[in-house]
Amino acid sequence: MSAVSRRQILLQLGGAIAVVGASAMLARNTAAEEAEGRVVEVDVRRFKFTPSQITVKRGEVVTLAFRSIDFVHGFNLPDMGVRADLMPGRVTKVRLQPTQAGNFAFLCDNFCGDGHETMGGNLIVEG
Amino acid sequence: MDRRHFLSLAAIGGGAVFASGLAGCTTMGSNGGGGKYSAQDFYFVQLSDVHWGYQGPDNPDAAVTLGKAVATVNALEVQPDFIVFTGDLTHTTDDPAERRRRLAEFKRIIGDLKVKDHRFMPGEHDASLDRGAAFKEFFGDTHYTFDRQGVHFIVLDNVSDPGAKLGDEQLAWLQADLEKRDKAAPIVVLTHRPLFDLVPKWDWATRDGAKAIDLLMPFQHVTVFYGHIHQEHHQMTGHIAHHSAKSLIFPLPAPGSQERRTPLPWDPAQPYKGLGFREVEADAKAASYKVTEFPVVRT
Numbered sequence: 402m403s404a405v406s407r408r409q410i411l412l413q414l415g416g417a418i419a420v421v422g423a424s425a426m427l428a429r430n431t432a433a434e435e436a437e438g439r440v441v442e443v444d445v446r447r448f449k450f451t452p453s454q455i456t457v458k459r460g461e462v463v464t465l466a467f468r469s470i471d472f473v474h475g476f477n478l479p480d481m482g483v484r485a486d487l488m489p490g491r492v493t494k495v496r497l498q499p500t501q502a503g504n505f506a507f508l509c510d511n512f513c514g515d516g517h518e519t520m521g522g523n524l525i526v527e528g
Numbered sequence: 529m530d531r532r533h534f535l536s537l538a539a540i541g542g543g544a545v546f547a548s549g550l551a552g553c554t555t556m557g558s559n560g561g562g563g564k565y566s567a568q569d570f571y572f573v574q575l576s577d578v579h580w581g582y583q584g585p586d587n588p589d590a591a592v593t594l595g596k597a598v599a600t601v602n603a604l605e606v607q608p609d610f611i612v613f614t615g616d617l618t619h620t621t622d623d624p625a626e627r628r629r630r631l632a633e634f635k636r637i638i639g640d641l642k643v644k645d646h647r648f649m650p651g652e653h654d655a656s657l658d659r660g661a662a663f664k665e666f667f668g669d670t671h672y673t674f675d676r677q678g679v680h681f682i683v684l685d686n687v688s689d690p691g692a693k694l695g696d697e698q699l700a701w702l703q704a705d706l707e708k709r710d711k712a713a714p715i716v717v718l719t720h721r722p723l724f725d726l727v728p729k730w731d732w733a734t735r736d737g738a739k740a741i742d743l744l745m746p747f748q749h750v751t752v753f754y755g756h757i758h759q760e761h762h763q764m765t766g767h768i769a770h771h772s773a774k775s776l777i778f779p780l781p782a783p784g785s786q787e788r789r790t791p792l793p794w795d796p797a798q799p800y801k802g803l804g805f806r807e808v809e810a811d812a813k814a815a816s817y818k819v820t821e822f823p824v825v826r827t
Contacts, residue, residue: 475691479728486691506729506787512656512690515620518731518789 437496438462445487446470447513453522459502467493475511478524484510502528570677571809573601573608573643576755577775579653580637581630582619586778586791589799594637597776597805597824602642608807609676611643614755614773615651615687615720617663624658631666647674651720651755652687660688671698673705678812680709684719686734692721693735703743714815717744717752722772724765730789732757741765749815753808757783758791760806760821771819774804800824 438461444451445467457463467476469487476495477484480503487493499505508521575597582590601611618630631654638646648667655663660670670685682705686694694702709715717723723737734740744750750768758775761783778791779802795801800823809818 473690477728508729508731510692510731510735512620512652512687512692514622514657517620521729521788 436462437464437494438498440464440466440494443467444470445474445476445509447472447474448509448516448520450476450507450509450520450522454525455522456525456527457497457499458527459499462496462498465495465497467495469493472513473511474509474513474520476507477510478505478507480505481524486511497524499524499526502526568677568812569810570609570812571606571807572676573604573611573805573807574614574753574773575601575611575638575776575805576614576773577616577651577758577777578613578634579616579619579775579777580634581621581626582777586794588794590777593776593800593803593824594634595640596800598638598640600822600824600826601805602640603826604807607643609643610645610647611641612647612718612753613638613649614718614753615649616653616755616775617648617651618654619777620653620657622657624662627654627658627662628665631662635666647681647683647718649683649685649718649720650687652690652692655685655688656690659690660685663688671701676812677810679714679716679810679815681716681718684717684723684740686719686721686723686737691735692731692733694737694740699736699739699743702740706743706747709747711746712748714749714810714812715744715747715751716810716817717750719752719754721756722754722763722770723752724763724770726757726761726763727784727789730784732783732789741768744768751815751817759802773806774802774821776803776805776824779803 441455441463443465467487469489471489473489474487475484476487481497481499483495483497485493485495503526505524505526506521507524509517513520578594580594587593617634618627621627621630650660650663650670655670663670670688672683674681682702684694685698686692689695721734722732723734723740726732745766745768752768752770754770754772757772758778758780759772760774761772763770780789780791792802804821804823806819806821
């Protein structure tokens with residue numbers, strides 16, 4: 402096999418691999434979008450989450466997309482065993498699928514200053 | 529007059545306000561016991577959550593509350609062997625210069641205490657915004673040990689990390705210290721936040737506190753004194769007793785009793801209600817502690 406033909410085969414193989422890779426990525430993105438469910442964007446800054454009252458339906462897949470403005474705040478939803486650090490300048494996604502109806506408190510659990518103690522909200526899960 | 533004899537008289541006369549009973553913390557009855565104060569007994573005072581610099585409606589007397597508590601401690605008929613401050617010496621501020629000014633004022637005021645042996649640890653209001661930098665300038669290390677009459681005291685810092693963590697490094701330090709102890713040795717842990725999950729939705733927890741409790745669990749006589757929740761509270765994790773102290777700024781609601789941990793409102797008819805400090809009488813030989821609560825101002 403000449404060097405040229407071998408290079409062509411490798412290029413074709415590389416192209417095929419790239420297409421497969423892209424297909425897999427698209428498939429993953431589609432699955433991720435489906436897995437994310439409804440996306441609720443949450444603005445986070447000292448000393449509040451906006452919105453602070455988030456209503457979902459029991460069994461619904463929902464993704465909270467936090468955008469922290471000014472601090473490494475924390476999101477902690479103790480009743481569901483969920484927490485995350487919310488880095489400023491990034492979107493931090495937290496996926497939930499509540500199985501129980503009720504009113505569940507969440508809070509910032511990274512001390513962020515005078516007002517930190519008031520920084521929280523509620524996830525309201527409708528039955 | 530020895531201390532226990534004094535307390536027995538004070539209790540009869542209504543001077544001893546409260547004593548609680550739990551493992552690691554025994555009840556002082558109204559007749560007080562009356563035994564001789566042995567060489568292994570000692571007692572210390574715990575002051576907590578001063579929040580110097582706070583200004584707000586939940587304590588309109590904030591500028592004088594600490595001074596009054598200092599006067600009350602100085603008026604104790606038998607002075608304590610030492611005094612511990614379990615965090616939140618100051619109220620938080622974003623301004624590093626103001627933080628240092630508050631720490632300096634706090635230090636100046638407690639300088640009037642007759643007893644000069646003080647042990648400090650930070651609360652999140654003192655240390656979380658600068659990872660303890662200003663606190664260390666005034667009071668030194670945020671975690672350390674000391675010993676009294678055979679009791680090993682371990683001061684843990686669960687606030688310099690704003691995420692309320694002890695951290696792997698401090699946990700390794702704790703483990704190394706404990707490896708040198710006899711399993712029957714009396715151990716007292718002083719810290720700010722509860723090491724256990726008291727009310728996580730109120731941020732009344734230490735994120736990796738369970739790891740510290742696991743390290744302490746093999747030891748037979750461990751008692752924890754802490755602050756943070758601005759009220760007296762007693763809870764066991766296995767055989768380890770945890771006792772929180774009242775604050776000197778404003779009381780907070782009973783754990784989990786309402787949705788948010790908003791301060792209890794100031795009552796002008798009963799100023800300083802819910803505030804106070806405690807003394808802890810240690811019987812090192814028995815590894816037992818008698819806790820007596822005092823108000824800010826004794827009448």
